Amino acid sequence: MNDNEEFITKSELGTKQFWDQFYDEELTNFNDFGDSGETWFGKRNTRKIIDWMKENHSKNDAICDIGCGNGFVLAQLAQHNFSNLYGLDYSEKAIEFCQKQHNQSNIHFKVVNILDDDFQFNHKFDAIIDKGTYDAICLMPDADIHENRTKYLKFLCDNLGNNGHFIIITCNFTKEEIFKFLSISNNIFNSYMNSTHQRYRLVVMLENRLPD
Numbered sequence: 001m002n003d004n005e006e007f008i009t010k011s012e013l014g015t016k017q018f019w020d021q022f023y024d025e026e027l028t029n030f031n032d033f034g035d036s037g038e039t040w041f042g043k044r045n046t047r048k049i050i051d052w053m054k055e056n057h058s059k060n061d062a063i064c065d066i067g068c069g070n071g072f073v074l075a076q077l078a079q080h081n082f083s084n085l086y087g088l089d090y091s092e093k094a095i096e097f098c099q100k101q102h103n104q105s106n107i108h109f110k111v112v113n114i115l116d117d118d119f120q121f122n123h124k125f126d127a128i129i130d131k132g133t134y135d136a137i138c139l140m141p142d143a144d145i146h147e148n149r150t151k152y153l154k155f156l157c158d159n160l161g162n163n164g165h166f167i168i169i170t171c172n173f174t175k176e177e178i179f180k181f182l183s184i185s186n187n188i189f190n191s192y193m194n195s196t197h198q199r200y201r202l203v204v205m206l207e208n209r210l211p212d
């Protein structure tokens with residue numbers, strides 16, 4: 001391994017089977033005890049996203065959470081009066097859990113594999129949020145990580161509007177690695193707006209500068 005290569009181990013966290021089982025258990029806990037589930041990376045990081053969105057977006061902007069899990073980020077955005085929210089996850093169990101827990105008209109949940117070539121919305125998003133999903137995708141066993149990264153970038157390029165924001169929270173990559181990855185595709189995310197480190201968690205906000 002040379003200095004430019006990342007060290008990435010493969011893990012069950014990169015499999016759909018793991019997430020289906022995880023959200024199946026979360027759904028059971030919610031049904032039995034009203035437990036709203038795990039807040040991935042803690043509530044502090046979710047607050048950071050909400051605060052930043054309040055400062056940089058209007059309440060009717062189209063905002064998409066890719067790999068939305070239990071939908072907590074979107075529910076928090078809705079509580080702060082954001083009204084045009086989309087949650088995508090490839091786990092049917094995750095989406096079932098979201099729909100059961102956050103059954104409200106301002107959040108649209110959908111089962112979508114964001115690496116699926118054929119998927120495209122009929123409109124662009126003003127912001128795309130990723131909290132832990134890119135991390136999970138890069139851990140996928142028996143997969144071509146380069147191909148998956150290309151597909152992930154394609155999803156962003158196809159679905160993020162010009163001057164839209166991409167907000168990523170990761171625990172597996174450094175700022176430099178995230179920038180290197182994002183600059184592969186013609187420097188779409190050349191505008192680095194903000195980043196903070198919090199106990200191994202990196203929060204990066206970037207602006208898309210590609211014309212539509």
Ligand SMILES: C[S@@+](CC[C@H](N)C(=O)[O-])C[C@H]1O[C@@H](n2cnc3c(N)ncnc32)[C@H](O)[C@@H]1O
Nearest residue numbers: 019040067068069089090091113114131132133
């Ligand atoms: C670490 S969890 C984070 C969940 C959520 N963002 C949160 O912060 O609680 C990763 C999520 O990404 C979803 N995921 C992984 N690969 C995906 C893909 N290709 N398309 C859509 N969702 C995916 C998983 O089902 C899981 O919900």
